[in-house]
Amino acid sequence: MKTHMGTQIFSWPAAEPAPPFNANSVHVWAWNLDRTPLDSDWQVLSESETVRARRFVHPQNRDRFVCAHSAMRALLSRYCGIHAAEIAFSTNAYGKPKIQYQTDAEPIHFNLTHSAVLAALAVSREYQLGIDIEHVRPIDSDVAEHHFSPHELLTLGRLPEPQWLAGFYRCWTSKEALLKGEGLGLNLPLDGFDVEVNPQLPPALIAVAPQTNIQRAWTLVELKPATNFIGTLAIHDPAKTFQRTSLRCFSFRR
Secondary structure, eight states: OOEEETTEEESSOBOSSOOOOOTTOEEEEEEEOOSOOOHHHHHTSOHHHHHHHHHOSSHHHHHHHHHHHHHHHHHHHHHHOSOGGGOEEEEOTTOOEEEEOSSOOOOOEEEEEEETTEEEEEEESSSOEEEEEEEOOOOOHHHHHHHSOHHHHHHHHHSOHHHHHHHHHHHHHHHHHHHHHHTOGGGSOGGGEEEOOOTTSOOOEEEEOTTOOOOSOEEEEEEOOBTTEEEEEEEEOTTOOOOGGGEEEEEOOO
């Protein structure tokens, strides 16, 4: 099912309201950022988010930030039962956010990503998450040489030319999703671990250097939320309880 939303054609069905959310469920929402924020979007932002938004030099980037964060709050409100404007976040030392609870409510894990006119949010009660989506556009090979491991570069170089760009984004989004899931940001050497580069194979964490502080218990899932977008979802699953049937993806309308 494809749903027209702004300038994008989404690959995922729309879902209103949020579907049942079981202990092992993982939900991924995507939405379009190509619109002017409403007053209600600004009103649910925290003071710090408002300050960040107003620092953007370009109005388009400001508007996309507001639309990304207001929709994230609206969605998280459904899962945690806190009004969107009252959700408070704290961050770890590297900036990964989590919800601050005033009661003993069951916490949820979440991760936000946005690229160009598209945003996506992954949510789970059971699993730590990392997600990255990227708008597919031509990339200079120097970018790969500065960010990929020797094994990844070797695999990328062996791909047929028509697959090179898809291989680049498979590698890039997998690495970004893992870094975001670990909550280490760019403080983890990008060449300290290897991921699957071949776009014809499922995404995977292949190897981790001994000195690299990254866990092995990550399941990676390919995401194709919209035309000309590629993504990867990283799910921390040391007990191996996650099943692909527990993952559901939806498009969100504002």
